[in-house]
Amino acid sequence: KPLSLLKYAIETDKRILVQSSAGTGKSYACNDFAKIAAAHGLDRVVIVTPTMSITEQLGNTLIAINEIEVGCIFGNLNKEQLNEQLQNYVIICTTNKIENRLSHYINNLDLNKCLIIIDEAHQLISDYGYRQEACAAVFDLMQKAKYCVLLSATPNYLFCSNLAQF
Numbered sequence: 001k002p003l004s005l006l007k008y009a010i011e012t013d014k015r016i017l018v019q020s021s022a023g024t025g026k027s028y029a030c031n032d033f034a035k036i037a038a039a040h041g042l043d044r045v046v047i048v049t050p051t052m053s054i055t056e057q058l059g060n061t062l063i064a065i066n067e068i069e070v071g072c073i074f075g076n077l078n079k080e081q082l083n084e085q086l087q088n089y090v091i092i093c094t095t096n097k098i099e100n101r102l103s104h105y106i107n108n109l110d111l112n113k114c115l116i117i118i119d120e121a122h123q124l125i126s127d128y129g130y131r132q133e134a135c136a137a138v139f140d141l142m143q144k145a146k147y148c149v150l151l152s153a154t155p156n157y158l159f160c161s162n163l164a165q166f
Helices: 002-012 030-039 052-065 079-085 095-099 103-107 132-144 157-165
Strands: 016-019 044-049 070-073 090-094 114-118 147-152
Touching: 002 016, 002 030, 002 147, 030 044, 030 052, 030 114, 044 052, 044 095, 044 132, 052 070, 052 090, 070 079, 090 095, 095 103, 095 132, 114 132
Parallel strands: 016 147, 044 090, 044 114, 070 090, 114 147
Antiparallel strands: none
């Protein structure tokens, strides 16, 4: 069902929230989301996760599927390593990387031709108190992007009530 929703969202310029229990394959569906984005002529897929471990796990999963080019950006990559990862169709990074290491890269993307996926999206609200600048950078990205998918097993009231602005 999330895949048909994504097709609908791209065709009608809508944004979607995929809410499903933990372990049901929301993150795993990112591979299919990327294939749909490519089929619709989008230039890039950027997946934002709240932690390095989720970035690494999701990256390893998508690389193992071996259907799309995946770059994982977390930890202390040097400039050469970062540029190498940024050549891939799918970029997976942490919330913090959007704010600091990737701001120039994001600003040069045509966000009308990119799919932005926010994994564990509810954490943007719960983490805002101590990662305000990083979360604000992701909120800004969500506002600028034409196509955005939010994934969450536990979207709380505060998170959902703030979605209207996007």
